Amino acid sequence: MRKSTRRRMTAVLGGAVVLVMASAGTALADQDRTKPKDTKPTTTAPAGTSAETGPVPGGFRSWGELRAMQQKLNAAADRVTAAGGDGLAGIVAAPENRELRVYWAGKTSAAVTDLLSDLNRTVPVKVLPAAHSHRSLQAEAARLVRQPGVTSAAPKVDGSGLVLGVRDSARTQALSTSVPVEQVASAPESMASRGNDSTPYWGGARWNGCSTGFAVWHGGVTKMLSAGHCGSHGQGAYDGGGDYMGLIEGDNDAYDRLLINTWSSGRTYDGGVGVNEFSKPTASAAHSYVGNWVCNSGAYSGAWCGIQVKYTNVTVNVGYLIYQTVWAEQVDRIAPVGNGDSGGPVFDLTPDHARTIAKGTNTAIDLSTQAPCRGVPEGASRKCAWRFFYVDVVNSLNAYGASIVTG
Known part of the structure; x- marks a missing residue:
């Protein structure tokens, strides 16, 4: 969504045509960031995410109905994950199957057996044998x-x-x-880096050639979560218009996360890049499970859905190791992410499509699945792909002792 104080202009940066916004906004004092208010104008968001079209998997009547089932399955999966156990091999929470599939190596403990029996009263649960934990x-x-x-x-x-x-x-x-x-x-490659955002910052906007992720509460103030490879601890962060945002802290490249110490709000950009932009408030944060359907909203590619989780807890080698990522693929082999989308938000939607559920932040694209870029055109310095990796947002929140900022 554009702010009323901006004028639009085009510019060429690094060989790619991008939309740049000029802004008269100024930074606010740290103490003002403790106020959970949003002073930016908003527009009425369309009923669904812009790219969520086509047949709904599993015979559901709507994507909202599918997402309601997905979130019910995920809540049950969270309870199984929290219970733990050496034999747990994996969990599938694919809503089109309308059941939770739990794979287990060996015999389940009495506590886990009781939990699965309790869950089965409200969610169909199938326990299947696994060769390895x-x-x-x-x-x-x-x-x-x-x-x-x-x-x-x-x-x-x-x-x-x-x-x-x-x-x-x-x-x-x-x-x-x-x-x-x-x-x-x-052939995974870290994604280098929508326009020019202003305070309070939203997810899915440009900063330092990357994308902002989700606003979090940390140390009593709001900060912005993004990808660790986009900067280093103590460096300054700048938005798409070159305005100073704040200092980077908590940089951890092994788990590809960092925080920007800046005033942020619990909203995420949706729609295109420079055109048809709007935003949605964040409702909550949740883990990703194999079979989940998610959306992505990078500052360079815009918002795209039809993305499904294929594997979790993936270790990726991009010249150094990144741990605990999520492997996801756009099922129509359209490229939803590319260079410039690093750190950007991966999200689920509430059944009414009015709010986002934070799922993760973009880490890397797999260039063996390269496809034409969406949003900002493909150029000498921009590549895009339909398979990508992202960091689970709940893991990041837990690592920082932070919580998600809701809209």
């Missing part, structure tokens, strides 16, 4: 992802083995491993 697969994944030619390692949700992303399958055929391995071509 998630814990054992994760340990093997951490070892293999360091081998030459291996770019990512993901435990299969059914506990049957690992999926390895490889640059050259010929070089990795002879890998020595104790678990079954499936190899897929993969």
Whole structure:
């Protein structure tokens, strides 16, 4: 959504045509950021996310109906995850299946058995046998992802083995491993970096060539969550118009997260880039599970849906290791993300599509699935893909002792 104090102009930056907004906004004092108010004008958002079109999976009558089922399954999955247990291999919470599938290696404990029985009263739960636990697969994944030619390692949700992303399958055929391995071509690349946002900042806007993620409460004030590879602790952060936002803190490249110490609001940009922009308030934050449907809203690509989670707890090798990411794919093989979208918000929607549910922040794209860029055109410095990796937002919140800012 555009602010009324801005005028629009086009400019060429790094070979890509982008929309730049001029702003007369000024930074606010830190103490003002403790006030949970939003002074920016808003518009009435369309009934659904701009790119959420086409048939609804699973025979649901609407995407809202599907998302209501998804959130019911996810709540049950959270309880299973919290209960833990050495035998847990994985959980599928795909709403089109209308059941929660829990994969378990060995025999469940009495406590877990009782929990699953309790959940089954309100959510159909199917417990299926697994050859390997998630814990054992994760340990093997951490070892293999360091081998030459291996770019990512993901435990299969059914506990049957690992999926390895490889640059050259010929070089990795002879890998020595104790678990079954499936190899897929993969070439992940960290995403370098909507216009020119102003305080209080929203998710999905430009900063330092990247995208803002979600507003969080941390240390009694609001801050902005984004990707760790976009800056370093103590550096200054600047929005798309060059205005100073605040200092970067808590940079952690191994988990690709950081905080920008700036006044932020619990809203996320939706719609296109420079045109048809609007925003939605954030309702909550939630974990991602295999089978979940999500949307993405980067500052350069705009908002896109039709994205499904394929693997969780994925270790990615982009020249260094990034842990606990989520592997997601746009099912129509349209590129929803690319260079410039790093740190941008990945989200679910409430059943009425009026609010977002924070799910994660963009980390890397897989260039073996490269496709034409959306939003800002593809150019010499911009590449996009339909497979990408993102950081689970709940893990980031827990790491910082932070909470999501709601709209």
